Structures are given as C-alpha cells and as structure tokens.
Amino acid sequence: MNSAKRNTRWLLIVTLLLLLLPTAGRALWFYRGNYQPPEIASIDEFQISLPATTPNLFNDQPRPAAFRSRVVIDLAHGNNLHIDDLTPLRDRLTARGAKVINAENSADLIDALRGATALVVMAPTETFSPSELQAVQAFVQDGGRLLIAADPTRPASTPDKTGINDLYDIFFPLSAVPAVNSLANAFGILYFDDYLYNLEENAGNYRNVRFNTLEEHPLLEGVENLVFFASHSLQSNGTSLITGDENTLSPRRMGETDLSAAVITSENRVLALGDFTFLTPSYHTIADNDRFLSNIADWLGEDSRAWDLWDFPYLYTQPIDLIQISADPLAPRLIADFGALQTEFASADLTLTLSASPAEGHDSLIVGTYQDSKQVADLLKAAGVTITLPQENTATPEADSTPSEVNDGATSSITIAGMGTVGMEGIALYVLDRRSEATSLLVLAEDGEALVDALVRLLQGEVNSCLKAEGLMLCSNGKGSRGLGLGDSDKGKSxxxxxxxxxxxxxxxxxxxxxxxxxxxxxxxxxxxxxxxxxxxxxxxxxxxxxxxxxxxxxxxxxxxxxxxxxxxxxxxxxxxxxxxxxxxxxxxxxxxxxxxxxxxxxxxxxxxxxxxxxxxxxxxxxxxxxxxxxxxxxxxxxxxxxxxxxxxxxxxxxxxxxxxxxxxxxxxxxxxxxxxxxxxxxxxxxxxxxxxxxxxxxxxxxxxxxx
Amino acid sequence: MTSPPPAPTQPSKKRWLLVALLILAALVIGLQISVWLVPQPAVGIIRLQGDIWAASAEYLKLQIEEVRNTPGVKAVVLEIDSPGGEVTPTQDIYLEIQKLRAEIPVVVSINSMAASGGYYLAVSGEAIFAKPSSTIGNVGVWGFIPDDIGVNETVLASGPFKLTASNQAEFLREIEGIKQEFLSTVAASRGDRLNISTTELSQGLAYPGREALRLGLIDHLGSRSDAIEAAAEMAGIVNYAIVDIEARVYQQLLETYSTTDWIGAADPATGQRPQLPPGIYLLYDENLIGGTP
Structure with a gap:
C-alpha cells in the first residue's frame, strides 16, 4: 500500500515537472537576463533662468543745439521704419532746439541739405543716386554730420503678391545692405550683409548683443554698456566706436572677432551704426542705450558746417536787410518778388526786410546792377574784384536805355584777383563779406531781370556750373531757373x-x-x-x-x-x-x-x-x-x-x-x-x-x- | 492447513500505456502552458516620420499603447525621420517615451533626419543609432514674434495680456526658456557621452551622423538591425521576433488616418507645407524656406 502511494507521488512529481519543463525550456531559450530600467534623467525646471530686460531710467539733460542746427531725416530711400521709430531721436533733437526736417523724396533731400547741419539716414532700402550721393558728399565735405544706421532686421521690402508675408520672404528678404553701402562706401564704411551674435553673454537672445568694449569718444561719454538688437558688422577706414568681444561673432565672417558695430569716419563727421532698433521704443531704454541716444542727439545738434555763399540763405545768422543799390527799373520786379523771397527766408527761419542801409545786428543782402557797383566799391575791393565798365557808360545811363543796349560791343568785364578777367555779359557776381560780425552778401547782375534770376538761382542752389572761390562766385545766367519760382505767376512755367x-x-x-x-x-x-x-x-x-x-x-x-x-x-x-x-x-x-x-x-x-x-x-x-x-x-x-x-x-x-x-x-x-x-x-x-x-x-x- | 502464498503482481501493459500517456499529456499541456507563460519575446518597431504636430504625437502615443498591449514585446526601437515640429506635442511624446523606458528599453534608430524636435525625441532613447549621413541636431526653438498691442476705445479686455497672452518681451523669455530646457534635456540625457558644449550646441547647427557620433550626439553608426540587436540585448532576450507595431496601428487607423489632414504638416509626398500656424517650433525643414505659411 505504501509503495503504491509512493509510486503515485512520484508520478505526480514527474508529471508536474513535465508540465513545467517546456516553460523552463522556453525561458532558457528566450531570456538571458532582465531589463533593469535606468534612472531616467530629468532636468530641474527651476534651474532655467529667464532673461529679464529691465528698462533703465534715464534723465536726459539736453545740451542746447547750435543756432542753425537743422537735422534732415532721410525718408526718400524706402526707409524700412515706422515713423514712431524715430520718435526718441526726434524728441531728443527737438529738446535741444534743433529743427528736424523730413526729406521724403530725392529733390527734397538735396534741397534740404543746403541748409542742414546734419543728415540722418535710417534703414534705407533703396540705393542713393549719383546726384544724391554727390550732394551728401559735398554736405559732409562742408562739415555736415551724417548719421547712418542700417539694421539686419529691416531689409528691403519684398514682393507681396498675396498680401500675406510668406516664409520665404521672411527668411530671405531682399537685402538692404547694398542700399546702405551705396551711401556708406563713399565715406570709407562697409556694411557686411550679416548680423552679430553672442551665445555666451547676451540680452535674452543670441542676436541681442551686449557691447562693453567702447572707444573713448564724446559720443560714448557716460556709456558703459550697450545692447544692440541685431546689428550688422562694419569695417571702415575710421575708428571703431563699438566693438564686440571674442564671443561676438558673425555667421558671415567665420573666425573673426573684435567686430565693429559702430564706426566713425571722415574726421568725426560720419557715424555709422550697425543697428537701428536700439534707438527705437522701447529698446532705447535698455542698458545705456538711452545715454548713447542723447549723445548722438548732442552730436547731431552741433553745427560744424562751413557756410559759404552758395549755402544761401542759410549762411545768415541774423535778421537780414535787403538793400537795393540799383535805380529803377530794377525795383518793380524785385518788389514784386520780395514776398516770395521773404517766404523762402522764413522757411530757413530767417527774416528779410527791405532797408535802405544795414541796421546794427543785422545781416544784409545787397543787390544791384554792375552800373551801380561804385556804391559797393569797398566791398568789391576787399574781395579783390574790379568791375570795368565802358567809359561812356560809367556815366548815368539814359533813362530809356536797356542794359543790353548799354553793353552792346562794350568791353565790360569783371576782374577777380588771382582768378583773371571774365566778360560781364550774362554773368552774375556774388560776393560774401564777413569782415564784420554781420554777414553781407552782394549780388550784382547786368539788369533787373538778370538780378532776380541770379537770386532765384542762389535760392535754388543751382550753382554747380558756377565758378567758385572763397567768398566769391560767378554764374552764367544764360540758363533759366525752374520749379520753385518767385511768385505764383511763374509756378511751373518753363x-x-x-x-x-x-x-x-x-x-x-x-x-x-x-x-x-x-x-x-x-x-x-x-x-x-x-x-x-x-x-x-x-x-x-x-x-x-x-x-x-x-x-x-x-x-x-x-x-x-x-x-x-x-x-x-x-x-x-x-x-x-x-x-x-x-x-x-x-x-x-x-x-x-x-x-x-x-x-x-x-x-x-x-x-x-x-x-x-x-x-x-x-x-x-x-x-x-x-x-x-x-x-x-x-x-x-x-x-x-x-x-x-x-x-x-x-x-x-x-x-x-x-x-x-x-x-x-x-x-x-x-x-x-x-x-x-x-x-x-x-x-x-x-x-x-x-x-x-x-x-x-x-x-x-x-x-x-x-x-x- | 495453510493457504498458498499469492502470486507476485506484474504491471500490466495497460498500466504502462497509461503512464506514458500521462507523461505525454503533461508535456503537451506543459508546452501549452509555457507558450502562455513564456511567450516568444519581441522587439517592437515604432516610428515617427515627418513633422511633429498634435496628430502625429497622438499617432505615436497609439503605437506606444499598442506596445503595451502586445504580449512579448520586451524592447522597442523607435525609428525617427523627422525635422521636428511643434513644442508641446514633442514634449508630450518625449514624456511618454520616458515612461515606456521605465518598463522596457527604447533604442532610437535615425534614418534621414532627427533635427530639432526630432532630436529632442531621439535623446529620449537609451541608445541612438544613425546613418553616417543622417542629419542630426539643430537644437533650438523659434517662433513668430507676437505684436504688442495697447489699449483702444473699441475693445475692452480684462487684463493687459488677455488678447495676446504674451508680448514681445515675454515671447523672448519663452523662447529662451524652451531653448534652455531643450539644452538641459540633451545634456541630462546624453550625460558624459556629450562632447560638445551647450553653448556650441545652442548655435542650432545640424551635423551629419559621423560628426554627431564624434560630438556624442549619438552612440553608434548603424542600421535598424543593429538598433534591434542592441534593444534586444538591453532587454536580455534572444531568439526574439520583430513586430512592426506602427504597421499594426496604421492598419487599425487606415480608414481615418491621413497625414495631409495635419495642420501645418508637410505633405509626405511633395514635402510642401501648406500652412504654418502661429506657434513655437522645434522644427528644421529645408522645404520651409520654399513653402508658404
């Protein structure tokens, strides 16, 4: 009986083993170990530090601008800016007493430069024409100040067929760098078509670059660090005012460091900035940007221009007396056009009054014909000018004789010391006298009509073809003036x-x-x-x-x-x-x-x-x-x-x-x-x-x- | 008178037959039980192809769910061919994979590209395989800067950011925060294997596979088979099967699934991106520059 039980037990054990054997076999066949889950790496969210761009309070203490400070803002080159972008700079300039003038087209720009002390060109997207460039170069040559700012975030406008910007336009806009270089190159400045970035130290983003390497220059007085919000790099033959550190890089200038973000050239008369955004609301409140903005306004407000007679009427600094030394028949047309002349002077913030002789504390505009030149003999002598009239005409002309008749076949001429002699016919003479504190400008021409034309030419600044010397200018009045006209009756006429x-x-x-x-x-x-x-x-x-x-x-x-x-x-x-x-x-x-x-x-x-x-x-x-x-x-x-x-x-x-x-x-x-x-x-x-x-x-x- | 002793008992043939049947039955039943108890292990293949948007994230999460529902899947190979996409769906998938890794090993196999958000997901794996010319990296984030709006006499909101939920300064911080999180995630996941500084990584460059291996952005140059073998080894399995989980899920969703329905997603056939909605992106796409938002 025991043996049977034992056999049965064994049988059950063997059966059980046989039942489990395949399982064990499969386990051994398929598995060689257990997966031990690793410790899953996690990050500490609280370690993530977010940048804070706290605006700095800045108390602007405006330095009064120069008397004739007139700052022209170029809006004639498809400038990629909103008018509000200029508000901080405009406000600073106004606070300094500078007059701010917008030039919305090429003609306005060229015209405005004649009376300007500074020109501001922000984010242009259209190239400067040869005539514009020539005008700006002459302006700077005369001591005018030029501020150029371009910005990699402000490209030339791109075609927009649908009314919605597509990503291609956003990522690959038409570059505005050729436009700014069309101006900047003329002053030894080259804008690179790039942007600066700093991955190590920045103001919240790699392209918001902090600058601590600043040149000692009045423009950077009181400025310790600046933040530019995407800046081009620049190269120039002048001085780098703002330079990036070894971590400030350009994707287009691999391996280069110490890259400039602002330069000044042309004997401190041309300032070029790689960024414009830092001058706009509210970016100007970051770091010492505001201080720099004020310094720029101070710099623009100075008058370092050398004013000459072709800068008429802006060469004047005091109320002006118009003194006519001619006898009739000059007077009627001059008087007719006097109102228009006054308007032109008023647009230059100057007052013009008719007067018989110069008043104290006044400048003067003396006009007359060559026949009357004896009345201004001292002025002519001081300028080294000799007027030679035919003997028979030095006497008082016949009342009904016209100037052209008087000069027919005559040997009338104008002799200028050091320059030689020219015939008088068709010539207008301009002489600037600054011997005293008052400025006097003498304009002589053959007759009343020619004299008015000579004044118009001067007002319009059409003096490129004139012969110029220090304080002197001779213009052939054979070519007519156009456009502005003196008086409505002439408006637009050929x-x-x-x-x-x-x-x-x-x-x-x-x-x-x-x-x-x-x-x-x-x-x-x-x-x-x-x-x-x-x-x-x-x-x-x-x-x-x-x-x-x-x-x-x-x-x-x-x-x-x-x-x-x-x-x-x-x-x-x-x-x-x-x-x-x-x-x-x-x-x-x-x-x-x-x-x-x-x-x-x-x-x-x-x-x-x-x-x-x-x-x-x-x-x-x-x-x-x-x-x-x-x-x-x-x-x-x-x-x-x-x-x-x-x-x-x-x-x-x-x-x-x-x-x-x-x-x-x-x-x-x-x-x-x-x-x-x-x-x-x-x-x-x-x-x-x-x-x-x-x-x-x-x-x-x-x-x-x-x-x- | 005494009775004669009983004759010794001999097992009958019948009994032996019974025992043999019993053993056989035990073996058969045991075999059946073993199949149930010890199924053949498998390495599951899940895939992320194309952009990462809400719909594609959902699709990948369905694959992860299928992995869990499939007996025997002891390891997963995540095949990636993606330029990335939106931030939140990317992070959503990332967290799901981290959870899966607590159960079974996940090995990543990069095909053509794991850029930006695609790489964000790649670092979720225990090991990363790529091809020598795969495009890898492009760590960073971008988005459309919102307009700052003020107050007016027409619309009245209960708070300054009620209408926009952000402003330009906040947006800058948000971008910076996501960037730092991305970099920290890469640094934490790759650990000592990383041979590139976070500063350098933050440039956003994409690297070919061979360079990525040198920089420690990936672990091996190899094929999907290599990734499968590695995943199996981590799981401790041999003689395993390979189960295409993604194909199963695709079949299940065949009637309703369409990648062209994904808002902002590039068409898989043409690569063209019909529209890119406002948002913040972990995205790199060559087609982006030719596309229309």
Missing amino acids: QARDGEVNILIIANDDGARGKRTSANEFEAALKSEYAVTVWSLDRDGVPNEEDLSGYDVYIVSTGDYESEATDNDILNLLDETAGLLLFGAQPFYTFDSGTFAPVNDIEVKDDTHPLTDGFREGEVFSLTASESKVPALVIDVEEWFNNHGTAQSTVVLMRGPESEEPEAASLIALEDSETNQRIVLGFFAFYRLPTDVQETLALNAVAWLLEQ
Missing part, C-alpha cells in the same frame, strides 16, 4: 531760353495713389541735355492748359500707382504737337477693363528701334522692388492700338522671363502715320530700372519724340 528743348515732367504724386513717381529719375536722366521742368501735382496742383503750353516733350510719370480717371483729363490738355512719354505701372486709367500682373524684369524685344539704341535684343534688366506693389498693366497691343485709328505701335521692350505674363508689352512706341505724332508708353515704374538704363532709355525716348 524758364528755358530760346533754342532749348523744353521738357515738362508731370509727377502724378498728389497722394490719392501715393507719392512715388519716377519724376526725379527722369529729371536726373535728362537735365544735362535739356531744360527740364517738373510739375508736381502734389506741390503745384492740377495744371491748366496755359501751364502746359510751350513744351516740346511731356513726360507724365504715374510711378507705380494705380491711375485714376482724372489723370486722363490732364492728358487731354497736353499739346498734341509735342511728344509724349507716358510711364507708369498703370500709366492711364483703363476703366477697370485692363488686366494686371507683377512685373519683375524687362527684356529688349526690338533693338533696331531708336528707343533701344545702345541695348541689344534679348538683354534683360531686373527691376527693383515696386514700392506700392501695385501690379502693372498688361495690354493687348493689337486690341488697344493697331485696330484703332492711324497710330502704329512697335513693342520695343517686353516683360522678362521672371515676370508674370512674360513677353507682354512693356514699352511701346506709337507713331501716327498721318499726324506724325509720336507717343512712348511704358507699363512699369521707370524708377525700378537700373540707373544707367534709365538714362539711356530716357535720352533715346526724348530724342525719338523730338524727331516728330
């Missing part, structure tokens, strides 16, 4: 002399469609060859038929804005016997029946036409960005022109391969076989062309139009 070709440029800039036209570009391209008058609809109003008469060629520039029905009214007033160049993205009103598409480049289609003289077929010109981003008109030439009337069209330029609607007409030459009238039509903004192309095309077009 002042061209006989035999000259008169061109009227109508700038369609009256605001409804924006202000950017190509009038300045046309003027710059043509003024060396022709007498050019610019009529600004914004400035001069809508012209009437009389205003538009007497011109050989009209250029109507609608810029890159949408044309309106009223624009066609102006076209209807133009003299049909004159040539017409009509240029713009939408150069005439199409009653909403046109189609429109962005244009990015222009290709030469027909190089046999006189309009494309100097170009070759297939040549492609890239256009700069359109400022308004208004698409350009696309027209069917056959439909629009060839099926109507007697005018025959030739498409000489067409849209390039990078444009929408490539090969569509961009420039059409129209010629009426019956009337021989010629019209040139351009369907893009002329200013978007490269400068050299602008000049060639404008000259070709005018030459062709004049053949009619």
